[in-house]
Every structure is written in structure tokens, then in C-alpha cells.
């Protein structure tokens with residue numbers, strides 16, 4: 239027979255918008271001592287706005303933005319969406335001959351006769367572009383046209399209003415370490431980490447590096463479990479590698495929801511602490 243607490247726990251959780259894929263995950267939350275978070279879309283809103291445009295090498299800002307918008311038109315990435323939104327002109331998709339999305343780096347595309355590269359410093363370095371580094375606030379997107387640096391577009395995201403409170407309540411419920419993983423640049427990642435009192439920040443990661451870091455954290459631990467919280471398509475492998483994976487369901491990709499053990503139906507980080515409390519109650523009833 240199925241213990242009553244099984245229904246109590248999962249039922250109580252689902253009434254609070256927390257879908258748990260099996261009673262053992264709710265109980266397993268009792269053993270979690272490390273929480274690992276993805277940054278963009280999980281701790282931050284994941285909605286970017288263009289905050290600065292700077293052109294180089296004879297390009298002007300309008301042309302730079304136009305290149306950005308053409309290059310990003312086929313990308314669903316929130317950074318791409320912000321650049322497309324900022325560009326007010328028409329986009330003739332027929333001109334786009336070749337399009338490659340490079341996870342954790344940016345995009346590579348041929349527009350008519352021009353080869354465009356749009357993405358982070360790692361992409362510029364990989365392609366041996368000589369460029370001017372930006373190191374202010376926000377996420378910088380570099381643009382090159384036919385291997386000539388055309389300038390950068392800075393996009394900015396905001397920390398979710400409830401993120402700080404959610405992290406501090408995790409810590410007061412006995413979670414000993416909170417970690418953040420991101421593909422974003424170090425400068426921006428560290429600013430977010432500091433604001434939220436995150437213990438360890440790992441930046442400039444490719445999707446596969448996120449899995450490697452999670453495995454490392456798991457291997458270093460003597461006991462206890464590691465939970466991961468994410469929302470994006472690229473997060474599915476890390477969700478699968480963690481002991482307990484949380485997907486933020488409201489904005490979450492299908493792949494993330496599929497790979498997760500716990501799905502938060504609303505975009506509310508406070509539900510993580512709610513789930514931990516329900517896990518504790520579930521155990522009490524069993525004993």
C-alpha cells in the first residue's frame with residue numbers, strides 16, 4: 239500500500255504549484271545541503287534591454303544595431319530578443335543565407351555577402367577577431383563584420399525581486415552552500431552573486447562546463463545531496479546530473495521541465511523553500 243504521507247506530501251505540494259515527480263524527491267530534499275542555480279532566467283528576469291551601443295572601425299551605431307538584429311532574427315535567446323526589439327527597421331529574412339547558433343557563445347550568420355559574428359569574448363577569441371573589450375555593467379555582445387570588429391551592444395537584465403529573500407531563506411532552512419553557474423561574463427556574474435549573497439560563482443561556462451562543475455561539487459561532498467535550479471533548454475543536462483533538479487515552469491523550456499524532478503509552476507523562487515518544508519513534514523509523518 240502507498241503510505242498516506244506520500245499523498246500528503248505530493249498533494250500538498252501540487253496545491254502550492256509545486257509538481258513533484260515522485261515522493262522520494264520530496265523526502266530527498268531533506269538531504270540537500272547545496273543548491274546550485276543557473277543565473278539568467280532563474281535568478282534574473284531573463285528579459286534584457288539594450289543599454290549601450292558603441293561602434294568601431296568606421297561603423298555607425300545604426301549599422302551596428304542592424305547587423306545585430308539581422309544576425310539574431312532566428313535566435314530565441316533572450317539576448318537576441320532584446321537586440322531585435324531595439325532595432326526599429328525592417329528585416330528581410332531572405333537575405334540571411336546561413337545561420338548557426340553557437341550555445342554559450344552567440345551566433346554566426348551570413349547576411350547577403352557579409353559574414354557576421356555576434357556574441358561574447360569567447361566567440362571573438364575563437365574567431366581571432368581583434369576587438370575592444372568592454373568591462374562595465376551588463377552583458378556585452380560583440381559584433382564583427384567580415385572579421386572586422388564593428389562594435390558592441392550592451393544588454394542588461396534585472397535580478398528578480400524575490401531572489402535575495404529566496405536565497406536567505408534557503409540558508410536559514412539549513413542549506414550550507416549556494417552556488418551560481420552562468421555562461422555570462424565574470425564581471426556581471428560576480429556583481430549578481432554579491433548582491434544575492436551567493437557563496438560561489440562560476441562564470442563564462444559553456445553548457446557542458448555546467449555539468450562538469452556540478453559533478454565536481456557532487457564528488458567533493460562527503461554526504462548530502464545537490465539540487466540544481468534552472469529554466470533553459472541548455473539546463474536539461476545539468477538538471478539530469480543533479481540529485482534533485484528544479485525547473486522554473488512558468489518560463490521554463492519543455493526540455494527543462496522534462497529533465498526536472500520538481501517543477502515550479504509559477505515563476506516564484508520562494509516555492510523552493512516551501513518544497514523543502516513540505517519535505518520535512520513528509521518525513522515527520524512517515525516516522
Ligand code: ADP
Nearest residue numbers: 278313315318342343344356357358420421422
Ligand atoms: P546563461 O548561462 O546565463 O543562461 P547562456 O548559456 O544562454 O547563458 O549564454 C551564455 C552566454 O553566451 C551569454 O551571456 C552570451 O554572452 C552568449 N550568447 C549565447 N547565445 C547568444 C546569442 N544568441 N546572442 C549573443 N550572445 C549569445
Ligand code: MG
Nearest residue numbers: 276278279470
Ligand atoms: Mg539560462
